[in-house]
Amino acid sequence: MNRYKRASAQSIQPSEITPESIYRNRRRFMQAALSMTALPMLGLSSTVRAAEYDIPADLPRYSGPQWLQPKLGDAVRNPGYSTNEALAPYYDAITHNNFYEFGTDKRDPVRNAQGFVTDPWTVEVSGAIAKPGHYPLEDILAPHTLEDRIYRLRCVEAWSMVIPWLGFPLADLIKRFEPTSQAKYVHFTTLEDKAQMPGQGNLFGTIKWPYVEGLRIDEAMNPLTLMAVGMYGNALSPQNGAPLRLVVPWKYGFKSIKSIVRIHFSETMPKTSWNIIAPDEYGFYANVNPAVDHPRWSQATERRLPSSLFSPNLIDTLPFNGYAEQVADLYKGMDLTQWF
Numbered sequence: 001m002n003r004y005k006r007a008s009a010q011s012i013q014p015s016e017i018t019p020e021s022i023y024r025n026r027r028r029f030m031q032a033a034l035s036m037t038a039l040p041m042l043g044l045s046s047t048v049r050a051a052e053y054d055i056p057a058d059l060p061r062y063s064g065p066q067w068l069q070p071k072l073g074d075a076v077r078n079p080g081y082s083t084n085e086a087l088a089p090y091y092d093a094i095t096h097n098n099f100y101e102f103g104t105d106k107r108d109p110v111r112n113a114q115g116f117v118t119d120p121w122t123v124e125v126s127g128a129i130a131k132p133g134h135y136p137l138e139d140i141l142a143p144h145t146l147e148d149r150i151y152r153l154r155c156v157e158a159w160s161m162v163i164p165w166l167g168f169p170l171a172d173l174i175k176r177f178e179p180t181s182q183a184k185y186v187h188f189t190t191l192e193d194k195a196q197m198p199g200q201g202n203l204f205g206t207i208k209w210p211y212v213e214g215l216r217i218d219e220a221m222n223p224l225t226l227m228a229v230g231m232y233g234n235a236l237s238p239q240n241g242a243p244l245r246l247v248v249p250w251k252y253g254f255k256s257i258k259s260i261v262r263i264h265f266s267e268t269m270p271k272t273s274w275n276i277i278a279p280d281e282y283g284f285y286a287n288v289n290p291a292v293d294h295p296r297w298s299q300a301t302e303r304r305l306p307s308s309l310f311s312p313n314l315i316d317t318l319p320f321n322g323y324a325e326q327v328a329d330l331y332k333g334m335d336l337t338q339w340f
């Protein structure tokens, strides 16, 4: 999210990308298989198999710590949260990243994050809840069955990808902490560790570390809001926010904070990193909205990755990133040009 220039066109060679048709066909096949078994009628879903994602053999797979593997293996596909759109090739998903802690270039996170230590990992949970504490990630995940959900991710820079995440509803986690009536907002904080995150040592950087984000409690409780620990059937890569990140698919990607170490509940609206830097450009809500342009570029369309200079793959951006049916009610009566 370079403030001073729009995202540059991708320079990935076509030969590096697994043909889109393979992903599309695979997905159609999986969906047909699912509907034939009529599992959704029974309220059940199929088990996810990482092999379904056709990850090319020469690309790294991230298995995560030993204890996570049974969880990933037991993940179920949730047909209620899916899309027919072509998945982003795995290559794009793990090499075209915004994770400023590891550098500002799209390729910096994959270059600089490979040694990032994500286990053991503790999340501090605090504020307006009955059960504050420092929880090992293993305990956080223990009661949750992971779901495979395919979501659109729309960056404020006007590119987008379709990504299969493995995660569980944030709502289910929040309920365990027993929020009090004062819990009106949820704050999230990313790890701050200059020794591991070279971008945090950049004296000329724009972000005041650690990266912080937040949601209104009803947004956090919406069934679409996901805590992700995996993608493409495997663990999250460090560049995608291992070991634990937020995914809020109807909001611009910067809300989907990575490598979370703190979750805090309060009565007041949290400060959020991009809003601190440029309040006129990045609002707290950051709902995807083709009718409200960024002051320096249009939000009416997006480049769906993979895209290139000659084949930009430009598509129309949808209100709430296509999730209006599930979330528009959260903003009833609000002027979305004011609360952008």
Ligand code: MTE
Pocket (backbone or CB within 6 Å): 001, 093, 096, 097, 098, 099, 100, 101, 153, 154, 155, 156, 190, 211, 239, 240, 241, 252, 253, 254, 255, 256, 257, 258, 259
């Ligand atoms: N989280 C942290 N901690 N630091 C970041 O720089 N970038 C955000 C978001 N989460 C960011 C972050 C932005 S701008 C986007 S678009 C998404 O991560 C990108 O997620 P991806 O790299 O998995 O595609």
